[in-house]
Every structure is written in structure tokens, then in C-alpha cells.
Amino acid sequence: MATRVVAGIDIGGTNTKLGLVDQQGTTHRSQRIKTGEYSNSSFAEYMLAIRNCIEEMIKGAEQDLELIGLGFGAPNGNHYTGTIEYAPNLVWNQIHSITDEMKKYYNLPVAVTNDANAAALGEMKFGGAKxxxxxxxxxxxxxxxxxxxxxxxxxxxxxxxxxxxxxxxxxxxxxxxxxxxxxxxxxxxxxxxxxxxxxxxxxxxxxxxxxxxxxxxxxxxxxxxxxxxxxxxxxxxxxxxxxxxxxxxxxxxxxxxxxxxxxxxxxxxxxxxxxxxxxxxxxxxxxxxxxxxxxxxxxxxxxxxxxxxxxxxxxxx
Ligand SMILES: [Zn+2]
Missing domain, CATH: 3.30.420.40 (ATPase, nucleotide binding domain)
Incomplete structure (x- = not known):
């Protein structure tokens, strides 16, 4: 049976970190993309690069993995709208919809919040705040x-x-x-x-x-x-x-x-x-x-x- 994983994606000004995480908090595969390399690309192109990276990780994993959703931590990430808004350290510093872009590729739940909120949830689920x-x-x-x-x-x-x-x-x-x-x-x-x-x-x-x-x-x-x-x-x-x-x-x-x-x-x-x-x-x-x-x-x-x-x-x- 395939192991169910969520793609955890952390968008930062320097690096975008990606990983496939199961319910116990084991990261099966992880990768990083240099965010700066997409500074001349549109937000849609950057999102496509993230999607390609997720697909590569699933294909390259040693065991069968079933992707069940995507979670994004991003500067000024808005949980209600699935957008990032005027992020000061990113070149895409207007309002951009992560959810809309990911829905082009996946019929799965997509959740967005800012990086510190994501860290708090991580602590509660997998860390000292259990x-x-x-x-x-x-x-x-x-x-x-x-x-x-x-x-x-x-x-x-x-x-x-x-x-x-x-x-x-x-x-x-x-x-x-x-x-x-x-x-x-x-x-x-x-x-x-x-x-x-x-x-x-x-x-x-x-x-x-x-x-x-x-x-x-x-x-x-x-x-x-x-x-x-x-x-x-x-x-x-x-x-x-x-x-x-x-x-x-x-x-x-x-x-x-x-x-x-x-x-x-x-x-x-x-x-x-x-x-x-x-x-x-x-x-x-x-x-x-x-x-x-x-x-x-x-x-x-x-x-x-x-x-x-x-x-x-x-x-x-
Ligand atoms: Zn201030």
C-alpha cells in the first residue's frame, strides 16, 4: 500500500524548500529550489517549477507514495484566500494566488499560511507542543x-x-x-x-x-x-x-x-x-x-x- 504524504513547501526569499512528509512526521524526500533563479519568471512559472519538483520527488522515492495534499508556508501567506500578499522579500510582491496555480495541476487540498504559523503547527503536530x-x-x-x-x-x-x-x-x-x-x-x-x-x-x-x-x-x-x-x-x-x-x-x-x-x-x-x-x-x-x-x-x-x-x-x- 502506498504511504500517504503531504507536500510541505516553504517559500523563502533565498530558498524554496520542499519535502514529502507522512503523518508521523517522516520526511521521505526533500529538495530545494533557489527562489532567486526565478526572479525573471512569472509567478505561474515559479509555481510550475514547484509542481515539477514535487513530481520528481514522488518518482524518485524508494517506496510508493500517495500525495494527498499540499501545504505552503510563505511570507505574508493568507490562509483564508490561499494567496501571498505584498511579500517584502519576494520578487512577486503583489497579490498572487498559490491555490489557483496549484489547482491547475492537482485536484487536492491546498493550504497556505505564513511561515511562523506553519512552524507553530509543526511544533504542535510533530514537536514539543504535542x-x-x-x-x-x-x-x-x-x-x-x-x-x-x-x-x-x-x-x-x-x-x-x-x-x-x-x-x-x-x-x-x-x-x-x-x-x-x-x-x-x-x-x-x-x-x-x-x-x-x-x-x-x-x-x-x-x-x-x-x-x-x-x-x-x-x-x-x-x-x-x-x-x-x-x-x-x-x-x-x-x-x-x-x-x-x-x-x-x-x-x-x-x-x-x-x-x-x-x-x-x-x-x-x-x-x-x-x-x-x-x-x-x-x-x-x-x-x-x-x-x-x-x-x-x-x-x-x-x-x-x-x-x-x-x-x-x-x-x-
Ligand atoms: Zn515593524
């Missing part, structure tokens, strides 16, 4: 995305774009943000935001940190982590500051939603003890008594390589 009814996922990458699960359901909101915690205000009239606003949380606690804070601190403390030997444009969160492990006080301070910022925002999230847990996804979670105690400390210091020491702060259990594909497939599983 069995949880109320939790929040924060994805820390170039930007800061979030997916909110309430009573076992993904919160989509009136027009499908709920859960943009990264663009809630953090510092009144603070740093400019990609969305056009000033002082958004994302401008401080995404990898870009953390590096910006780091550069400011390094500038003020040139003599006292090993980070000042790294060329500014090459500095990464990994460098800061390594330096922290070697005892560099400024690097430790950067994680403390980031942890406190996260804890502050999480206290706000807790007061709105009373989640069982807040999951963090992204390379920065590797900073472990340099980060998590500060997050929990600050969050518990700021929440009302009824919430104190009740909300778990956990690293995502999805592997970085597979998370996006698993999340997109979880839209249908």
Missing part, C-alpha cells in the same frame, strides 16, 4: 515571526494576518523597522536587531571585548555565542539584554493569552544558558502573580533543517 492547546511560537531569524495557538486552533484573525508580534511596539519611536514603523520588537530581537545592539555595545567598549577584532559586516550571533563561551563579558551582556527584551515582551504575551508555553525557534536558541534564564527571570518578574513561574519557555524541538517543511505539511495533517 498535546498542548495553548502556546505561542516565536521564530527568530532575519526577522521575528510568531504563531499563536489558542484552544488548539491557530489564531488567524479577521483577515488572516494575526500573530505579528514582531511588529508590536517595543521602544517608543525607536529604531526604524522594515515594515515602515519605528521601534518594533523585531528591530531589537531578530538576528539583525541583536547584531545592531551588539555593534552599538562594541563601539562603546572597543578595548574590553574580543568581538572588536571581528569585521563589523562579518559579525554573527554565532561569533557572540563563541565569545560568550570564552568568558567575554560584553558577549554575555548582549545575550542578557536580548533575554530581558524577550522576557519583557513575553510577559505581555502571557497577559493576553495565558499560554502553557512559549517556544523559541532559531539559531539563537543555541545560546542556551546565556539566554534562557534571563528570559524566564524577566518574564516572571513582570507578569501578574497568577502567572508567575507557570509559563514554560522552551526551545523548539523541530530540527532547523526540517522545521519549515514539517510545519507546512502540518497544515494538512
Amino acid at each position: 498535546g498542548m492547546q495553548n502556546f505561542v511560537m516565536l521564530t527568530l531569524g532575519t526577522g521575528l515571526g510568531s504563531g499563536i495557538i489558542v484552544n488548539g486552533q491557530l489564531v488567524l484573525g479577521h483577515d488572516g494576518f494575526a500573530g505579528e508580534i514582531g511588529h508590536s511596539s517595543f521602544v517608543l519611536d525607536g529604531r526604524p523597522c522594515n515594515c515602515g514603523n519605528k521601534g518594533c520588537f523585531e528591530a531589537y530581537v531578530s538576528s539583525i536587531g541583536i547584531l545592531k545592539s551588539a555593534r552599538e555595545l562594541i563601539q562603546e567598549n572597543q578595548e574590553n571585548t574580543s568581538l572588536s577584532s571581528i569585521p563589523t559586516e562579518e559579525l554573527s550571533v554565532k561569533h557572540i555565542h563563541y565569545a560568550a563561551m570564552e568568558g567575554d563579558a560584553l558577549s554575555i551582556q548582549i545575550f542578557k539584554q536580548t533575554g530581558e527584551a524577550l522576557g519583557t515582551k513575553m510577559a505581555e504575551i502571557v497577559s493576553y493569552l495565558s499560554p502553557e508555553a512559549i517556544f523559541l525557534f532559531g539559531g539563537i536558541t543555541k545560546a542556551g544558558d546565556f539566554l534562557f534564564p534571563h528570559i524566564e527571570g524577566e518574564m516572571n518578574r513582570r507578569v501578574m502573580k497568577v502567572f508567575k513561574n507557570k509559563v514554560k519557555v522552551l526551545p523548539s524541538e523541530l530540527s532547523a533543517q526540517n522545521a519549515a517543511i514539517l510545519g507546512a505539511s502540518a497544515l494538512l495533517w
Whole structure:
């Protein structure tokens, strides 16, 4: 008997990742397409390339696979309409219908949502949030995305774009943000935001940190982590500051939603003890008594390589 699989597709500005995922979360085949190679193509041509890639994966699989649906995680993906709308990092930055394009090739269910929502669903179906009814996922990458699960359901909101915690205000009239606003949380606690804070601190403390030997444009969160492990006080301070910022925002999230847990996804979670105690400390210091020491702060259990594909497939599983 053929194994039933969902095609999980994660559309990113750099790469489009595809995989065939069964109900247990096993990825049978995976591939990637360089999104940039289609920058001179129409959206329809790019969608055809995705379809061809899915067909190749099914043909190349060792066992018989039966495709039962397609799940897409995409920037500004709208679950209600099956479209992506004005995605800032994609060349197709108008409104485009993924559902309409895929219906040309498949008579199967097609579901679309944004990448952070997909990650939250992936965590619930295949990761550390199995069995949880109320939790929040924060994805820390170039930007800061979030997916909110309430009573076992993904919160989509009136027009499908709920859960943009990264663009809630953090510092009144603070740093400019990609969305056009000033002082958004994302401008401080995404990898870009953390590096910006780091550069400011390094500038003020040139003599006292090993980070000042790294060329500014090459500095990464990994460098800061390594330096922290070697005892560099400024690097430790950067994680403390980031942890406190996260804890502050999480206290706000807790007061709105009373989640069982807040999951963090992204390379920065590797900073472990340099980060998590500060997050929990600050969050518990700021929440009302009824919430104190009740909300778990956990690293995502999805592997970085597979998370996006698993999340997109979880839209249908
Ligand atoms: Zn913003």
C-alpha cells in the first residue's frame, strides 16, 4: 500500500524548500529550489517549477507514495484566500494566488499560511507542543515571526494576518523597522536587531571585548555565542539584554493569552544558558502573580533543517 504524504513547501526569499512528509512526521524526500533563479519568471512559472519538483520527488522515492495534499508556508501567506500578499522579500510582491496555480495541476487540498504559523503547527503536530492547546511560537531569524495557538486552533484573525508580534511596539519611536514603523520588537530581537545592539555595545567598549577584532559586516550571533563561551563579558551582556527584551515582551504575551508555553525557534536558541534564564527571570518578574513561574519557555524541538517543511505539511495533517 502506498504511504500517504503531504507536500510541505516553504517559500523563502533565498530558498524554496520542499519535502514529502507522512503523518508521523517522516520526511521521505526533500529538495530545494533557489527562489532567486526565478526572479525573471512569472509567478505561474515559479509555481510550475514547484509542481515539477514535487513530481520528481514522488518518482524518485524508494517506496510508493500517495500525495494527498499540499501545504505552503510563505511570507505574508493568507490562509483564508490561499494567496501571498505584498511579500517584502519576494520578487512577486503583489497579490498572487498559490491555490489557483496549484489547482491547475492537482485536484487536492491546498493550504497556505505564513511561515511562523506553519512552524507553530509543526511544533504542535510533530514537536514539543504535542498535546498542548495553548502556546505561542516565536521564530527568530532575519526577522521575528510568531504563531499563536489558542484552544488548539491557530489564531488567524479577521483577515488572516494575526500573530505579528514582531511588529508590536517595543521602544517608543525607536529604531526604524522594515515594515515602515519605528521601534518594533523585531528591530531589537531578530538576528539583525541583536547584531545592531551588539555593534552599538562594541563601539562603546572597543578595548574590553574580543568581538572588536571581528569585521563589523562579518559579525554573527554565532561569533557572540563563541565569545560568550570564552568568558567575554560584553558577549554575555548582549545575550542578557536580548533575554530581558524577550522576557519583557513575553510577559505581555502571557497577559493576553495565558499560554502553557512559549517556544523559541532559531539559531539563537543555541545560546542556551546565556539566554534562557534571563528570559524566564524577566518574564516572571513582570507578569501578574497568577502567572508567575507557570509559563514554560522552551526551545523548539523541530530540527532547523526540517522545521519549515514539517510545519507546512502540518497544515494538512
Ligand atoms: Zn515593524
